[in-house]
Amino acid sequence: MDHVVETTIAFDRPACLPLRREIHALRARLEHVSGDSWHCGDVERDLRAQRALLRTVVDESPDLIVMKDHEGNFLLCNKPVADFYGTTPDDMVGKHDGDYSATPEQAEFFRRNVIEIMARGETVVVFEDSTDDRTGETRHFKSIKKPFMGDDGLPRILVIAHDITDITRAQQQVQESERRLSYVLNVTGEGVWDWDLATDRLQHNQRWYELLGYEKADLSSTLADFDHCVFDQDRDAVKLAINRCLQGHGAYRHEHRMRRKDGSVIWVLERGDVVERDAEGRPLRMVGSFSDVTERRLAEAETQRLAFFDPLTGLPNRRLMLDRLEHAIGNSARTSGYGALLFIDLDNFKDLNDTKGHAAGDTLLKQVGQRLSGCLRQADTAARMGGDEFVVIVENLGADAMQAATHAESVATMVLREIGMPYDIDGATCCSTPSIGIVLFGAPDDTADELLKRADFAMYQAKSAGRNTLRFYDPAMQEAMLARAALETSLRAGLQRGEVEIYLQPVVDAERRVVGAEALARWQHPERGNVPPAEFIPLAEQCGLIHQLGGHVLQAACDQLVRWSRSPASSTLKISVNVSARQFHQADFVRQVTDIIDRSGARADLLKLELTESVLLDDVEATIVKMTELKAHGVCFSIDDFGTGYSSLAYLKRLPLDELKIDRSFVADVLTHPNDATIVRTILALAQAFSLDVVAEGVETEEQRQFLMQHGCALFQGYLFGRPVAVGQFELTGD
Template sequence: MDPAISNNASDLLQLVERSAFIGFWRLDARQGQLHWSEQLARMHGAPPGYTPTFENSLDHYAREHRAELEAAVRRCEQDGTPFDVEVQIDSIEGRRTWVRCVGQAWRDGNGAIAGVEGLVQEIAPAGYEAGTLMRHTVSMGGALGSGEAFATIDRQGRISYANEQAEQLLGLDNESLLGRKIWSFFQKRVRMQVEEHFRVALEQRRTIELEELDAQVSHWLEVRGFPFGAGMALHLRDVTSRREEQRHLRLLEGSIARLNDIVIITEAAPFRAPGPRIVFVNDAFERRTGYTREEVVGHSPRFLQGPETQRAQLDRIRAALEQWERVRVDIINYTKSGEPYWVDLDVSPVWDELRRLTHWVAVGRDITERKTAEEKIQYLAFYDPLTQLPNRQNLLDRLNQAVGEGGGTAHEGALMFIDLDNFKVLNDTLGHQKGDLLLQQVARRLRNCVAKGDLVARLGGDEFVVLLENTADKPLEPLTAAQAVSQRILEALGEPYVLPGYLHHSTCSIGVTLFGKLPSSVSELLKQADLAMYQAKAGGRNAVRFFDPEMQAVASANAALAADLRQAWRENQLRIEYQPQVDAGGRMVGVEALLRWEHPTRGTVQPADFIPTAEETSLIIPIGHWVLEAACAQLAAWAERPDRRHLCISVNVSVRQFRHPEFVSEVTAAVRKAGVPPGRLKMELTESLLADGLDVTVAKMRNLKDMGVGLSVDDFGIGYSSLSYLKRLPLDELKIDREFVKDILTDSNDAAIATTIIGLGRSLGLEVIAEGVETEEQRDFLASRGCHRFQGFLYCRPLRLAQLEAFIDASSAAVAGEAPRSGAAVS
C-alpha cells in the first residue's frame, strides 16, 4: 500500500483526536428525535440506547446559551443556514466546558430538508486550528457515523478512507478499497467523464455533484464531493430504488389508457388553492364520475370533494405533496350526480431527467363495495360475539361521551365493574364450553337488571361493566340507582345456572364509582371501579364496594357485619326463638321459629340488620337449612307428647333459599329424617318471591303442598300483592302484616286493608293470622272481622325453647281453667 495513502487515513483520525472531538449528532426533524454518538451520550450522562429529543438535550447546556443554540438549529432546520457557535456544556463530572457546535442541514432524496447534523468539539486553550478540520468534516454531511456511505480521496483520486457503509455500497472491504481510484467503480461508458469531473474539482478545489451514475457494482449512485485537506471528502448514495420508481411511473404514464382504475394527471403546481390543474383523465374516470374530459381538464380536482370527504385525508395529501412525496389514502369522492363513492387513491410525483418535478399522477381504485363490507365488519367489531353485548371499544366510546371527553356535555352517572367469583374453577373443571354457556346466561341476566338506555358491556373473560347515565331521556340519581341495580345484579347472578348435565352456583363481585360531579377521565373511572371491585373480592366476594369514600365507609361496615356473621355461623352464635300463635279461645296452635344473633361485642343484632347480609353472602342457605332441621327435630319431640303433638312450627323461607334448586329435596329429607307429619311444618314465604319466575315458584309450592307441608304468605299486603296470583297458589294461610295491625284502631285505611285481607282469605278458604297484636282491643277488632288466629306481644314475646315449654304448660293450664285469654305466664 502507498505510504502516503495510509498516512492520509491516519491523519484524519489524528486530526479528529487533536480537535478534542466529543461526538457527532443528527436531528431528525420529522421524527422529532436526536441521534448522537456514544461519546456525546457519555458527555451528557445519558444511559446506553437513550434517544433524546432536541428539547431534552438543551438541558445539558448552560442556561444563558440555550436560546442561541436553539435559534441556530431551528434556523438551519427551516432554511438550511449552517452555523458555528461556541457555548458552555454541563458535563457529567459537574464541570462546565466550552464547546463548539458546528452543523448544517441534511436533505432527503428529493432535496427537502430532513433535519440538521453536526459535530461537537471541546475548545482547547491552545487555540482553534482543529476547528477548521471539524467544520470541513461537518460540511461533508455529518460524516463518521451519520449512517451514509462516506469516503475521502487524495488529490490523485485514490481512496484514503472509507467507512463501513461505503464498503457495503462499493462491495469491497477497507483494505481492498484504499488506494483504488474512485472513478474505477463506474461503467466504462461514463468512466472517462467521471474522471474528468473529479480531476477538475480536485484541481480547482471546488465541490462536485454527480447524479445517477451507473456503477459496476450494479447500483445507480449519487456522488457529492467537498474539498478536504489536499483531497476531497465524498458522500455516496444508492439511488437505484428511486430510479426504478421513476421508470415505473413513466411506464405507468404510457399505459394508463388501458387501465380500469381511475387515472388523473395534474400539473406540478402547489396543492394549496387553487391547486394543481388537471391535464389528463382516462376513460375509467369518465365512466365512474360522470364527468367528461372537456369538463375537467384545466380545473382543480377539488370538484370531486363533498360533505363527507375526510378532512384528515386531504391534509395528508397536502402534506405529502408539499414534501414531494408519494401518498396513498382511502377517501370519499363524489360523482357528477352527487353520489358518494370510496376510492383507494395513490398519488405519486413524476420527475424529468433533470430531477425536476413535472406532474402528479393519481391512480384511484373504486373500493365502495369493500368499504361497505368493512363498515358492517366495523359494526360487528363493537360487539362481543359470544354474549352479543357491547365490547370494550363500544364501552370506551360511550364513556367518552358520558364524561364529555369528546367535547360533548358530561352527564352524571355510575360505572359498575363486575367480575364473576371463581370463574376459573368452572373453566378448569368443566371446560371452556360450559364456561361460555355461563357467560351467555350472565349476559342475559345483566341485561334484565338494567333499564332501557343503560349499557351492559363485556370487557373480556368474566369481566362485565354496567354504565348508568343520568340523561334528559332517563333521569336518575346515580347513588340510588347504583345501589338498586347492584343489589339486583348480586341477586340475579347468585341464582343457580343450568348447564348441560350440571347445575352451577356462582356469585359476583361488583365495584362502583360515581361520576359527573367532578371532572374525571375514562381511564380514571375504569381504575376506580376496578379498584372497588377488588375491594369487594378482598372483602369476601359476592359483595358491592363503592369507590366514593363516604359510601365506602358504609360498605366497609357491611363487610365487617358479613365477616362477623360468618364467624357467628362458624361459632354457633345464632339461636332460634319461638313466638306462640293462638286461636280466638287463647289456645296455642303453633309457633313461628325466629332467628336471633347475640354478638359478643355488638350485643343483640336485629334480624332486619343481619338477614339481608345473610342473603347477600349466601349464608342464608346453610342457616335456613339448619333452622329447618331444628324445627323438624322439635316437631318430632312434641309428637311424643299428646298435649303438644297438635302444634305447628312456621319457618321463614328467604327468596334465595326458596330458589335454590335443592330446596324441595332438602325439605323432604328433613321431614323424613325427623319422622314427623309434614302437615305440622309450615313454610312462610315472602311476597317478593312472586315478583318474577311465578311459574317456577308455583311448581315448587305444589311439590311442597303435595308432600303435605303447609304454605303461608308472610307480611301479606306490603310487597307484590296481586289478586291474580292468589288463585294460582296452593296456599293454606295469609298473615296480616304488623304494619296494618299497629294502627288498626286509629287509621281507617289500615282497618280497611286488614278487613279486606280477612275477607279475601275466608273467600279463598284460607286461614288468616294477624301478627303484631299487642292489645286486647286490636285482637277484638280483628276477631269481629273474622280473624281468629293471633300472634304478638299480647300473648307472648319470642322465647327460647325452655321458656317456650314453660309457656305451653302455663297456657294449657290457663285454657283448662278458663283463665283470661291474654297475659302470658312467661314473658
C-alpha cells in the first residue's frame, strides 16, 4: 500500500452516539415543535422514505462510500464501490475487500486500518490505493474514515473514499518532470535562476551557488547580488543582453565572466528568456541558466595562442603579423599617414646556435624578443618570422614622408642599440648584432607581401654593407629587385639548359709550369652574352640556386680531373673550386661533394675547395667539422682572398688548410704601396710558419712575379700566365 497518510478530523457530534437514540430524539423534537403526537407507523414510513432518499444520494455520489462492521466487513456499500469491485451493493454485504479485486496486501491494510481507527474512535483521513476490478489498475483514494457506535454496541465505521488518481498522477508526473529536470540540470552542471520582476527576487538552484562558490546565505537573492557576481568589464554587455530579452527580442545567449566568492574568475555561457508577461506584454518573470565554460575558453585561448603567437618568444608569429600588417596598411591608406616595416635579421645567430647549442640560441632569441618589445610603443607590433628573423610594424608616423622616415630610423637605431648590447646566456656574455631593412608604407596599392619583400631586400643591403646596420628600401632598389627577379628566372632556366659552364685559369709554379687551375663559373646568357660571376653568384646565393650551381661546377671540375688523369702530363694537375658561404653551410654539403667525387671517379686530393674568410668566420665550429670530414676524404682546402677579411690566427691554426691565396688587390699594388708589400710579405711568412702553400692571385706583370718570388711565393695565378678560358682551350703551359 503506497503512500498512506492519516489525518484526524474533529466532527461536531460524538461519533459513538447510537442511531436509534437519534431517531427517538428526532421524533420527540418534532412532537414538541408541532404539538402533535406522532404515530409509530408514520415515523417508520418517513424513515423509509428518508432511507430511500439517502440510498439514492449515496449511490449517486461519485465517491466510494462503505460502512464496515467492527471486523472490517461491509455493512453497506454504494454503487460506485460495487462497480469498482465488479459486483452489486447487496452482494458485498458481509464480505470484505479481499473478496474482490483488492490485492491481499490492500485488503489486509483496509481491515487493519479501520479496526485501528474504530479503536481510536477518531475520524481520520487516509490516502490509500485499491485495485479497480474493471481495469485492473491501482487507483488512489483520499478516504475519510469516521468511526461510530452501532445499535448493538459494537463499533462501526463509515468510509467515504474520493478517487484522486488523476490528481495524484498529475502530481506524480509533475514531480517526475521536476526530478528529471533537476537530474538533467545536475548532469549538465547548469546553474539555474528564476527572476520574479515584480518582487525583484531571484531564486537559484544549488548548482548556481556551487558554481560561484557561494553558500545560499551569502547572497540576498536580488538582481543587485547577481550583478555583483558579474565580472566588472562584462557587466554592461550582460545588462544589454538581458534588456534586449526583456524588450521582447527573444531568448538571449551570452558568454561572459563571473567572479566567484574567492575572487577567481570563471567564464560562463548564460541563456535566459522571459517566461511570463502581463496583458500589456510587460515582463513578469524570467528564467535562465548558465554553465561553466572556463575550460573551453582556456582551450580556445591556448589554441589561439599557438596559432598566432610564437611559443618561444611569445611574440606574434608570421600569421598574426601578416594580419596586423594588412590592418596597418589599410589604416595608413585611410588616414593618409605613413607606417614603417622593419625586417630584422640577427647577424651571427647561427654561430651562437652551433657553438653554444640550441638551448643557448633559444635563450638569446627570447631576450631579443623582450628587448624588441621594449623598444616599441603599445600600438606597434614586434613579431618573430621564424629562425632569427623578426619584424616590427610601426604605425601612425604622420603624413610627411621625411618625418616618417626619420621616426622609423630612430626606432631602428634604438633596436640596433638594444639588440646589439651584450647578452647574458647561462652566465656567459654573448653578442649579437642585427641587420635591419626598413620600408615605409602608406600607398593605397601597398600589399603585405610586397612590403615584406622590400624590407627583406633592404635588410640584405644592410648585410652587404657590413652588418649591424640599417638600410632603407628606395625606388632604385625596386628596379634592382625587378631586375634581380628577372635574372633569377633566367638563371634557373639557364642552369637547366646548361648555359653555365666552367672556365679554367692556370696556376703556375716558379718555372711557369702549370700545376693546376682555378675553375670559374661562366654563364652564357642567350641575350646578354657572358654574364660575370660577380653578378649571378650572389643572386644564386640569395635565391637558393647556389646549391644547384655549386654542384654543377664541382661536377664539371671533377669531370675535368678525370679527363686529365688519362694523360701523364696532366694527371697530377689540381683544380680549385670556389665555394660560397650559403653553399658550404648547406646541411648536406659534405655528402654532395663526396658523392660527386665518388661518382666521377676523380682523385679527391686533386680537388681543392676555395673558401673565403667570411665563410670560415660565419660559423667556425660547424666549418671545422665539415672541413675535417672532407679532409678525411682527401679533399684539399684553400683560403681565397686572404688578407681582406679578419681571420684570427687562432682559427687558422685549427682549420685543416693546405693553401692561402693572396688577394689580387695586394698583388696589384705590391710594387707601389709599401703597406701592400708588407701585407704580402707577412702572408708569405705566416704561410711558411703554418707550412701552407701560397698562391698569389692577379699577377699581371713580370715585376710582380719577381717581387713575390723574392719573398718566397712559389705559385702564381693571373693574366701574366693565362686568362680563364673554356675547358677545351686550356693549355698546359703558363706563358
